[in-house]
Amino acid sequence: MKRKLIPALLAALTTLSFTVPAQAADLETTIVSPDMSRALQRDLGVTQAEMNLRLAQEASAANTETAARKALGESFAGAWFDPAVGRLVVRTTGKKLDLPGADVRTASRSLKALDAVKAGIDRLGTAPKGVTGWYVDVRSNDVVVTVLENAKDTNAFVAQAKALDPAVRVVETTEQPRTFADVVGAWPYYINNAARCSIGFAVRNGFVTAGHCGGPGARTTSHNNELLGYVNQSIFPGRDMGFVATVGGVNLHPLMYGYDGLYYYVYGSNEMPVGASICRSGSTTGMRCGVVQGKNQTVNYPQGQVFGLTGTNVCAEGGDSGGSWLSANQAQGVTSGGYGNCTSGGATWFQPVNPILGQWGLSLVTA
Numbered sequence: 546m547k548r549k550l551i552p553a554l555l556a557a558l559t560t561l562s563f564t565v566p567a568q569a570a571d572l573e574t575t576i577v578s579p580d581m582s583r584a585l586q587r588d589l590g591v592t593q594a595e596m597n598l599r600l601a602q603e604a605s606a607a608n609t610e611t612a613a614r615k616a617l618g619e620s621f622a623g624a625w626f627d628p629a630v631g632r633l634v635v636r637t638t639g640k641k642l643d644l645p646g647a648d649v650r651t652a653s654r655s656l657k658a659l660d661a662v663k664a665g666i667d668r669l670g671t672a673p674k675g676v677t678g679w680y681v682d683v684r685s686n687d688v689v690v691t692v693l694e695n696a697k698d699t700n701a702f703v704a705q706a707k708a709l710d711p712a713v714r715v716v717e718t719t720e721q722p723r724t725f726a727d728v729v730g731a732w733p734y735y736i737n738n739a740a741r742c743s744i745g746f747a748v749r750n751g752f753v754t755a756g757h758c759g760g761p762g763a764r765t766t767s768h769n770n771e772l773l774g775y776v777n778q779s780i781f782p783g784r785d786m787g788f789v790a791t792v793g794g795v796n797l798h799p800l801m802y803g804y805d806g807l808y809y810y811v812y813g814s815n816e817m818p819v820g821a822s823i824c825r826s827g828s829t830t831g832m833r834c835g836v837v838q839g840k841n842q843t844v845n846y847p848q849g850q851v852f853g854l855t856g857t858n859v860c861a862e863g864g865d866s867g868g869s870w871l872s873a874n875q876a877q878g879v880t881s882g883g884y885g886n887c888t889s890g891g892a893t894w895f896q897p898v899n900p901i902l903g904q905w906g907l908s909l910v911t912a
Contacts, residue, residue: 577600577809577873577874578807578809580803580805580807581803581809581824581832581834581871582596582597582600584803584805584824584832584833584834585600585822585824585834587834588833588834588835588859589822589834589835589836596822598631599628599631599822600822600873602626602628602631602632603626603817603818603820603821603822603872603873604873605633605646606626606632606633606646606817606818606820606821607815607816607817607818607821608646609624609633609635609644609645609646609647610624610633610635610818612644613633613635613644613647616642616644617635617637617639617642619655619657620637620638620639620640620655621635621636621637621655621656621657622636622637622638622652622654622655622656622659622683622686623635623636623652623656623659623681623683623684623686623819624636624647624683624818624819625683625684625818625819625820626818626819626820626821627648627820628820628836630648632646632647632648633646633647633648633818634647634648634650635647635648635649635650636649636650636651636652636683636686637649637650637651637652638651638652638653638654638655652686653686654686654687654712656681656683658712659681659683659686659687659688659712660681660841662681662688662709662710662712662713663679663680663681663688663841663843665709665710666679666688666690666706666709666713666843667843667850667852669702669705669706671849671850672702672845672850673696673698673699673701673702674693674696674698674721674845674847675692675693675696675697675698675699676690676691676692676693676696676699676702676703676845677691677692677693677718677720677721677722677844677845678690678691678722678842678843678844678845679691679706679842679843680839680840680841680842680843680856681839681840681841681842682839683819683839685714686712687712687713687714688706688710688712688713688714689713689714689715689716690703690706690713690714690715690716691715691716691717691718692715692716692717692718693717693718693719693721694717694718694719703715720884720885720891720892721847721884722844722845722846722882722883722884722892722894723846723847723882723883723884724755724757724785724846724848724866724881724882725742725827725829725861725862725863725864725865725866725880725881725882725883725893733767733768733828734765734766734767734768734773735765735766735767735768736758736759736763736764736765736776737759737763737764738764738766738770740758740759741828741864742754742755742758742759742828742864742866742867742868743826743827743828743829743864743865743866743867743868743869743880744867744868744869745867745868745869745878745879745880745898746801746811746869746876746879746898746909746910747797747798747799747800747811747909747910748788748797748902748907748908748909748910749797749907749908749910750790750791750797751774751777751788751789751790751791751797751907752788752789752791752797753786753787753788753789753879753898753901753902753907754787754788754789754866754867754879755781755785755786755787755866755867755879755880755881755896756779756780756781756784756785756786756787756896757781757782757785757787757848757866757881757882758776758779758787758866758867759776759779759787760776760779761776761777761778761779762775762776763775763776763779765789772792773789773791773792773795774789774790774791774792774795775789775790775792776788776789776790777789777790778904778905780904781848781849781851782846782848782849782850782851783849783850783851783852784851784852784853784896784900784904785851785854785879785881785882785896786879786896786900786901786904787867788901788905788907797910798910799811799812799909799910799911799912800912801826801869801871802826803826803831803832804826804831804832805831805832809826809871809874810874810912811869811871811874811875811876811909811910811911811912812874812875812911812912813874813875813876813909813911814875814876814877814898814899814902814909815875816875816877816897816899817837817872817875817877818837819837819838819839819840820836820837821836821837821872822834822835822836822872823835823836823837823857823859823870823871823872823877824859824870824871824872825857825859825861825865825868825869825870825871825880825893825895826868826869826871827861827862827864827865827866827867827868827880828864828865828868829861829862829863829864829865830860830861830862830865830887833859833860833861833887834859835857835858835859835860836857836858837855837856837857837872838856838857838858838892839855839856840855840856840897841853841854841855842854842855842856842894844881844882844894846882851881851882851894851896853896853897853900854881854894854895854896854897855877855878855894855895855896855897856892856893856894857892857893857894857895858892859892859893860883860885860886860887860890860891860892860893861880861883861887861891861893862886862887865880865893866880866881866882867879867880868880870895870898874912876898876909877895877897877898878895878896878897878898879895879896879898879901880893880895880896881893881894881895881896882894
């Protein structure tokens, strides 16, 4: 693929006064660009050779997980990438099959059964503030409910959750998740000239972002106050997904800006497994990397519960909401919220991108 100078905006669009540099990474021939590799090395604490090997192993693991789900069917009990051995670990409630590229282990509960328990907790209604969320832990083959240490309002909810199934266990935490929208004076885009969020990914006729960044009809502008478009669809809480329909003259590009002088091409949206490395970019803290820690997680924000999020150990801060998540060159999601910061560390959840595309019949702009 020939490299082109593209008059682009941030991570995907617009009329900002930025140009895609000639050295933008060509990811048809490399797994990731050298700059993204350096960010991964920095945040995962590995060498370049170790990172290159891991990326190749993760790509293979993603394909293996798809095959494992089909081969095991109802007995599939989850999977995750284990960097210590460079392979996918697959669990099953049935007979151990020989799956090339995977270590197969037995489990007492299928993923379908665990998802049903988690869905039961989702149906319990509004959780107290002391309950920060719940999720399926495929490694321990159970469902985890996280609660704040010394919280006084969690007993009844936890009792109801435990009554659903013995698979439920409780883990205490010291942090309360929050969304990452913020009111600060910087780009990439503003909602009604007030709150700032980050663009997720360009889609046909607009871009996707976090739902909490603005309700339908909200006006969105660039850092230099040029009109981008209006929020066309938004869901929050429940989910955290939004779609901004752009106005004429706004250019849409298959890119994520890394705040390192480079733009990173987006080639698709193949979902990576638990344990895979991942990077996100946002207008406050730039590009930060880590690993996927869990999927289909429920997070209890102050504004309400959000279902179906993916959890990571990547940090983020106010204003990073809505920003892009890439694994190699594949779009994974948009920043929802978390806790901590990029000085002392933290955790962040993202809304997976494929459900956003499916919700409103959107098509990702790809290179």
